Amino acid sequence: MLRIECPWCGIRNEDEFSYGGDASVQRPTDDASQDDWYDYVYTRNNPAGRHSEYWHHANGCRAWIKVERDTVSHEIFSVTPASPNLPSGNRED
């Protein structure tokens, strides 16, 4: 069971969240090459180790967050709002 510290709700169980996949993947511009689009849609680095990934706090505050996690030990290094435009959480404790 992962325990993920939502920036808004605090530490919650994994089953409150749904997984959004690799957060390092960047959407190419509309006129990008076929290869860039192939990479974006299909290929993944799929590392054994540090992985940056999106999660959705679906059964909580419904915010999207970005988690840095080790795919072998499952250790979580950091949790931040998914979008840099969002405030970095308003939890007071």
Next chain:
Amino acid sequence: MHYSGFHLLKQALTGNRGWTRAWRNPEPKKQYDVIIIGGGGHGLATAYYLARLHGITNVAVLEKGYIGGGNTGRNTTIVRSNYMLNPNSQFYEHSMKLWEGLSQDLNYNVMFSQRGVLNLIHSDAQRDGFARRGNTMRLNGVDAVMHNLEGVKKLMPHLDFSKNTRFPVQGGLAQPRGGTARHDAVAWGYARGADRLGVDIIQKCEVTGIKRDGDRIVGVETSRGFIGAGQVGVAVAGNSSRVFDMVGMKLPIESHVLQAFVTEGIKPLVDTVCTFGAGHFYISQSDKGGLVFGGDIDGWNTYAQRGNLPTFNHVVAGGVTMMPCLARLRVLRQWGGVMDMSMDGTPIIGKTSIDNLYMNGGWCYGGFKATPASGWVFAHTIAHDKPHALNAEFTLERFREGNMIDEKGVGASPKAH
């Protein structure tokens, strides 16, 4: 040593002291014609068919742990060929035919049991979908039988047929020739068969690098030193991305964990393989009496061969909904295996952009049933340096070209079965 009834009797009468080891434990040679990375069922079957059908015997299988210690020895052993899309249907049916003669071919009992696979139907739309699948299977020469409720009751009398159940069963689509096999025996049987034909099976030998000279592979760096190779085939399932990273190739694959569960042993209760149609749950009973079951992958990237509680709860909830009597049983064992989830749910078997490097992976969670055909076509691909008709469409390029084989019809997703 050839195994036979006579031999068994002789050993029984002489205290079983005459059995010899089933395969050698050789030191790696300096150079092989072909190196297969990964001693799971697929790697071992590939080596066996290379030697047996193509006369290529200067072959080594390199396994980082012990053979069958990966997904081959961790799966729920369901064998079926009830696919609908074209290359899948022919490929898995070829595998089914190989299963039907495998114990004889290998002179090793893989305990292949054609007890049937029954997929339950819970809605009208699902019945239409399954009827279409069943008809497609029959047109492709694969056996399929539609059952109404009475038929299902005969096959699986302990399902919840009560009036108020949440997902009433309406019928089922069965493949009578489907079933289960003993997973360890498949690894051991192929290992023994390959070894008898001269293949070196080298355990505790992890490949840590792939050495190139220009645009060709010349060999592999391993935990037991450098080993030269004319051709290299990779069959490492959940570790595919890591091994191809050694040559800078990025794959359309994510690694996820799938769990399996076994209950305490009980008297015969489930004598077919049965799958729930309103959730993801599949169950069969082992010869020792334990009920073997599983469901979805945990759903987030991992290389840890262990599962997590939320998925266990989810799988069991589905199981108990389908078959309430399961709630009385204790689960004795649970484990996980790392799945090579491809982006269309279909395997990749073929050549790569490097001339003498070949790929076998992307099995998602259905590669055990494929083991014989996977080895068979991969051996052909390596021996002829070109795919067999049966795997010609399982290319790595299909994603780039837009030729996905998307059995589930869900688009690019590393979560298709």
